[in-house]
Amino acid sequence: MKPADEIRRLIDESQITSGPDADRRILGDALDQLSKRRGGGTSSPAPATWRGIMTSRITRLAATAVIVVAVLTIFHFIGSPVGSTLTFAQVVEPILKASTAEFDIVIGDENSGAPVIHDLVMGARIRRTVPGMSEDAAIIDLQAGRILTLSMEKKEAQYMSLEGLPSMPNYMERLQNVILMLQESPDFAIEELDVKELDGREVIGFLARHPRAEITIWADAETGLPLRIEQNEGQMRVICKNMEFDVPVEEAWFSMEVPEGFTLQQETTLDLEAGTEEAFIEGLRLLAERFNDGRFPEGVSVEDYLKQVPGVAKQIEGMDLPDEEKVAMGQTIQNFLLFTRFFKGEGEWIYQGQGVMLGDTETPIFWYRPKESETYRVIYGDLHVGDVAPEDLPEPLPARAITEPNAVYQSWARPEFV
Amino acid sequence: MEDKLLVYRCKRGSHQALTRIYHKYKADLLLLALALLNDRTAAEDVVHDVFLSFVQGVHAFRLTGSLKGFLLTCTANHARNWNKAERRRARAGNDETAPSQADGPWETIVCNEQVGRLSGALAELPFEQREVVMMHLQASMTFTAIARARAISPNTAKSRYRYGIDKLRSLLNGEATR
Numbered sequence: 001m002k003p004a005d006e007i008r009r010l011i012d013e014s015q016i017t018s019g020p021d022a023d024r025r026i027l028g029d030a031l032d033q034l035s036k037r038r039g040g041g042t043s044s045p046a047p048a049t050w051r052g053i054m055t056s057r058i059t060r061l062a063a064t065a066v067i068v069v070a071v072l073t074i075f076h077f078i079g080s081p082v083g084s085t086l087t088f089a090q091v092v093e094p095i096l097k098a099s100t101a102e103f104d105i106v107i108g109d110e111n112s113g114a115p116v117i118h119d120l121v122m123g124a125r126i127r128r129t130v131p132g133m134s135e136d137a138a139i140i141d142l143q144a145g146r147i148l149t150l151s152m153e154k155k156e157a158q159y160m161s162l163e164g165l166p167s168m169p170n171y172m173e174r175l176q177n178v179i180l181m182l183q184e185s186p187d188f189a190i191e192e193l194d195v196k197e198l199d200g201r202e203v204i205g206f207l208a209r210h211p212r213a214e215i216t217i218w219a220d221a222e223t224g225l226p227l228r229i230e231q232n233e234g235q236m237r238v239i240c241k242n243m244e245f246d247v248p249v250e251e252a253w254f255s256m257e258v259p260e261g262f263t264l265q266q267e268t269t270l271d272l273e274a275g276t277e278e279a280f281i282e283g284l285r286l287l288a289e290r291f292n293d294g295r296f297p298e299g300v301s302v303e304d305y306l307k308q309v310p311g312v313a314k315q316i317e318g319m320d321l322p323d324e325e326k327v328a329m330g331q332t333i334q335n336f337l338l339f340t341r342f343f344k345g346e347g348e349w350i351y352q353g354q355g356v357m358l359g360d361t362e363t364p365i366f367w368y369r370p371k372e373s374e375t376y377r378v379i380y381g382d383l384h385v386g387d388v389a390p391e392d393l394p395e396p397l398p399a400r401a402i403t404e405p406n407a408v409y410q411s412w413a414r415p416e417f418v
Numbered sequence: 419m420e421d422k423l424l425v426y427r428c429k430r431g432s433h434q435a436l437t438r439i440y441h442k443y444k445a446d447l448l449l450l451a452l453a454l455l456n457d458r459t460a461a462e463d464v465v466h467d468v469f470l471s472f473v474q475g476v477h478a479f480r481l482t483g484s485l486k487g488f489l490l491t492c493t494a495n496h497a498r499n500w501n502k503a504e505r506r507r508a509r510a511g512n513d514e515t516a517p518s519q520a521d522g523p524w525e526t527i528v529c530n531e532q533v534g535r536l537s538g539a540l541a542e543l544p545f546e547q548r549e550v551v552m553m554h555l556q557a558s559m560t561f562t563a564i565a566r567a568r569a570i571s572p573n574t575a576k577s578r579y580r581y582g583i584d585k586l587r588s589l590l591n592g593e594a595t596r
Contacts (some may be wrong), residue, residue, distance in 0.1 A: 004555060004583050006587060006590060007536075007551065007555060007583060007586050007587070007590075008555050010532055010535060010536050010590070011449070011453075011536065011552075011555055011556050013530075013532040014449055014529070014530065014532040014533045014536055015445070015529065015530040015532070015533065016445050016448050016449045016452065016527060016528070016529045016530075016533050017444070017445055017448075017527070017528050018444055018445075018448060018462070018465075018526065018527055018528075019526045019527065019528060021526045022462050022526040022527060023440075023444075025462070025466060025526075026440070026444070026462065026465055026466040026469055027436075027437060027440045027469070029466060029469075029470060030436060030440065030466075030469040030470055030472070030473050031433050031436060031437070033470055033473040033474060034428065034431060034433065034436055034473045034476075035431070035433075192422065194422060194426065194480065194481070195422050195423050195425075195426035196426070197430075202423070202426065202427075204422070204423070221423055
């Protein structure tokens with residue numbers, strides 16, 4: 001027996017309790033004190049200001065493409081090992097068992113007026129709407145790689161083919177498989193977060209960390225049901241909220257048939273592999289020349305562009321150009337966005353073109369390191385590109401830009417993830 | 419996770435949550451206070467003050483470890499302060515507030531025989547040894563954590579613990595052979 005064992009046993013066997021008088025005094029005084037200190041408050045998000053964008057077929061098309069590519073992989077990283085945390089197991093259980101789901105998605109800052117995207121999921125199909133923006137809908141068939149966009153106001157329908165998208169026979173099943181695989185990953189770690197109030201409900205939080213991703217899941221403290229997921233995908237933040245599972249749905253809501261009374265427009269293509277460096281540069285040129293008085297935009301991420309969409313849409317509407325040219329503009333912007341959305345370089349990209357004039361030969365506006373390259377690609381204000389050694393970059397890179405692989409690209413290139 | 423919820427609800431003013439915390443941990447806190455002070459009235463006072471302090475600071479409180487560990491550390495700190503104040507009073511020759519004996523006013527705190535043995539034996543140790551023994555064995559604090567909390571070196575914490583345990587064993591064995 002160790003020297004302390006006897007003392008430890010004595011402590012364990014010690015039984016002590018307070019009598020009613022002590023309880024009244026200790027607890028009573030503490031409760032009185034608590035009553036004096038009662039207080040608190042919460043803030044509510046600002047309303048979205050996007051209404052009106054979808055009035056034009058051209059701007060609607062560009063906006064739809066942005067919204068589709070922005071959140072196509074929303075659930076790829078959900079999941080973690082359960083370990084000894086029973087509550088976390090309860091949190092992921094509804095996802096594992098669900099056959100349908102409903103949730104809202106916000107890209108970037110919730111309070112910046114970004115649109116709230118509403119998704120209904122059944123099997124391989126998603127019905128996506130943007131309630132604050134229009135009555136229009138997009139039906140996404142992940143198995144066929146096709147999208148049907150429906151303009152309710154103009155009674156127009158249009159198909160969009162998704163090229164470069166791995167076929168997903170069942171979105172919910174796929175999500176469930178990803179969770180199960182992640183639960184077996186030894187690299188995943190869970191951290192419990194503080195309790196907080198969310199939309200009037202007490203929620204408990206879990207931060208799931210993996211070398212390639214970071215996801216925060218908030219669940220109802222009473223029911224354990226997941227309510228909100230905050231996910232940092234590469235340099236994009238995606239918030240998934242108001243989640244419900246096994247919601248009643250009708251198959252007709254997910255039909256890929258053109259509804260009666262709708263006029264079918266010419267089919268378009270969204271090539272998810274089209275986000276090349278050249279496409280990115282063309283997008284930069286277009287945005288500076290046509291939409292920003294010769295200066296480069298404030299930002300180049302999907303989140304940044306979502307903030308610019310209202311202004312861009314208004315400007316396109318006011319341009320005296322043939323429709324074909326406007327459509328081509330939309331296509332250029334779409335491919336420009338794909339470059340950062342599905343970034344294929346190492347680490348992070350850096351943009352410092354805010355306010356720089358197009359044609360400036362000296363100022364670097366964007367740089368990144370291509371996969372397996374020892375040098376960086378640096379784009380200058382006149383849009384010429386140079387290969388630059390790390391030590392010659394405009395300024396020191398943050399450490400994570402060099403060491404961490406990019407979550408978005410990894411998830412896309414390796415859908416199984418682990 | 420339950421403790422995080424309880425703390426959160428306390429921050430929102432929930433009497434139910436505070437009551438739950440009290441009943442969940444009061445026995446541990448009273449045992450530590452009594453073991454350190456060997457005085458039931460003082461132990462009750464210390465636990466009273468611990469809960470008052472907790473409520474007064476709860477709005478800014480962030481639970482990073484276990485709530486039990488936090489409250490036990492608070493109890494040890496309050497007991498230490500009480501002990502210092504008591505020594506000052508004793509030096510000043512004021513006997514009115516001297517600690518009551520182990521068989522003093524028992525009506526507010528109820529203990530079994532083991533508590534009496536434990537607090538009686540601990541009372542024979544210097545306060546510094548008592549507190550290290552209890553912080554390590556009851557509150558499960560590491561010597562490094564104890565050292566940090568008491569502004570001493572980890573080696574000092576370890577040696578206080580070793581001396582304390584040796585003497586306690588000797589006392590308890592002697593008690594058993596009588």
